[in-house]
Amino acid sequence: MRHLDNLILNTDSYKASHWLQYPPQTEATFFYVESRGGVYERTVFFGLQAILKEYLAVPVTHAQVDEARDFFAAHGEPFNEAGWRHIVDAHGGRLPLRIRAVPEGSVVPTHQALVTIESTDPACYWLPSYLETLLLRLWYPVTVATQSWHLKQLIRQYLDLSCDDPAAQIGFKLHDFGARGVSSAESAGLGAAAHLVNFFGTDTVSGVLTxxxxxxxxxxxxxxxxxxxSTITSWGRDREVDAYRNMLRQFARPGALVAVVSDSYDIYTAIREHWGKTLRDDVVASGATLVVRPDSGEPVDVVHQCLVLLDEAFGHTVNAKGYKLLKHVRVIQGDGINPNSIRAILERVTKAGYSAENLAFGMGGALLQGINRDTQKFALKCSAAKIAGQWIDVFKAPVTDPGKQSKRGRLALLRHREFGSWRTVPVDETLARPEDHVPEPGWDHALETVWENGVLLRDWTFAQVRERSNV
Known part of the structure; x- marks a missing residue:
């Protein structure tokens, strides 16, 4: 949407008036981002680099200032035209900010500062707050990566129980089916990339491109x-077996995987008669692995029953841990998949003696759209302001909701080098920068300066992100 390309208008309406609301002689402000709790006790940090490259890397222009001035005049809000002109003239349109963050892929407990944002020009003390709307959208890729990471731990638990080589299997056990269920192409790209921090299977092309x-x-x-x-039912009900035979002819090769949705009419008849009898020898002779996909019914019961029927038709081996592993076939369940159903399915099939290796999951809307900012209670808050040369603590402490109490002061995030524990601490107001704070023995700074005055200082590769998330 090219009409949304103006960074100055990528904000909430009321932000336009906030530069007039700070105390006189305000020279700087300091903000931070945290997850204040939520569904999961740990978050996987991901997505800030994409946001910085996409939105902050392009300098603001006088033409954008003109557009914003005219918009807010008609919209009913005051506009800091002089402040934005100053950014264009004095900084070449690059925003005078310092952003520090944990390295992407880090797995961090909630209630810790994941990002800090501070102004670097006294004339632009208002800028970190103005960008809250844009920067807090970080909640989305972080929350997708977090949910995906916890699902990886859940699936790994059952693979450890029932599979001989869990490490070789885990990467493809949760496949992204979410592209059509998200609110925008940008959501699909960021969310699917966040999932790929943890897994390798996806049908969301925009995530790979992101x-x-x-x-x-x-x-x-x-x-x-x-x-x-549609590719099955277009053959007609009477020729359903021909549709399946065509899938084998087109795609079944030694070592290949071929997934075929098989519930268009009767999943159980499809397995017993078409796959288990008519096409059984073709499946075996092809050297491929047939992946049967049920797509309706109660997921726990349907998956279990499909495994039993496929077992009757194709047989199984017993692995070193005593669990059944089907020959030539697997099952992928993509309907009704969420954290609760994944656990229930895995619990059912392993109790029935089948290895979790027999299964993969496809997750759509629940993966990329079934979350919101409150899933992990994300917030971006001001914690310090420099007024007339003095740093003061800034915080909120509402009596009606202690969970919304915010942190105070300029902040540093520390990590213990031996035990891996985390602490967010305020730093001495006399220090020029929070990173000048000297931690207690055994503790190191965990935030790194990733962006300063329009320059990207850390450019993480996806391999580095994945490596951190796997620690």
């Missing part, structure tokens, strides 16, 4: 040939 554009990863995710209902 990882390439902002993190330099040539191919972050992979897919396989797969049927949809």
């Amino acid at each position: 990882a390439r554009a902002y993190y330099g990863e040539a191919m972050a995710g992979y897919s396989i040939p797969a049927a949809e209902h």
Whole structure:
């Protein structure tokens, strides 16, 4: 949407008036981003680099200032034209900010400062607050990466229980089906890239392109040939088996994977008769692995029953941990998949003696759209202001909701080098910069300056992000 390209208008309306609301002689402000709790106790930090490259890397122009001035005049808000002209004239349109953040891919407990934003020009003390709307959208890729990471730990638990080589299996056990269920192309790109921090399977092309554009990863995710209902039902109910036979002829090769949705009419008949009898020898002879996809019904019961029927048709081996592993076939469940159903399905099938290796999951709307800012209670708050040469603490402490109490002072995030624990601490107001704070023995600074006055100082690769998330 090219009409949304003006950074000055990428904000909330009321932000336009905030430069007039700070105390006289305000010279600087300091803000931070944190997850104040939520569904998960740890967050996977991801996506800031993409946001910085996309939005802050392009200098503001006088033409954009003109557009914003005219817009706010008609919109009913005052506009800091002089302040934005100053940014263009004195800074070449590059925003006078310092942004520090944990390295992307870091797994950090909630209630810690993940990002700090501070102004670097006394004439632009108001700027960090003005960018809150844009920068706090960071909640989205962080929350997708966080949910995906926790699902990875859940699936790994059952693979550890029932699979001989969990490390070789985990990367493709949760496939992204979410492209059509998100609110925008940008959401699809950021969210799918966030999922790819943890897994390698995706059908959301924009996520692969996002990882390439902002993190330099040539191919972050992979897919396989797969049927949809239209390509099966277009053959007609009487020729359903011919549709399946065509899938084998087109795609089944030694070592290949072929996914075929098989519930267009009767999933159980499809397995018993078509796959298990008519096409059984073709499946075996092809050397491919057939992945049967049920797409309706109660997921826990349907997946279990499909495994039993496929077992009857194709047989199984027993792995070193005593669990059944189907020959020639697997199952992928993509309907009704969410954290609760994944756990319930894995619990059912492993109790029935089947290895979790037999299964993969496809997750759509619940992966990329079934979250919001309150899932992890994300907030961007001011914690310090420099007024007349003195740094003062800035905070909120509402009596009606202690959970919204904010942090005070300029902040540093520390990590213990031996135990891996985290602490967010205020620093001495006399220090020029929070990173000048000298931690207690055993503790190191965990925030790094990633952006300063229009320059990207850290450019993480996707491989580095993945490596951190896997620690």
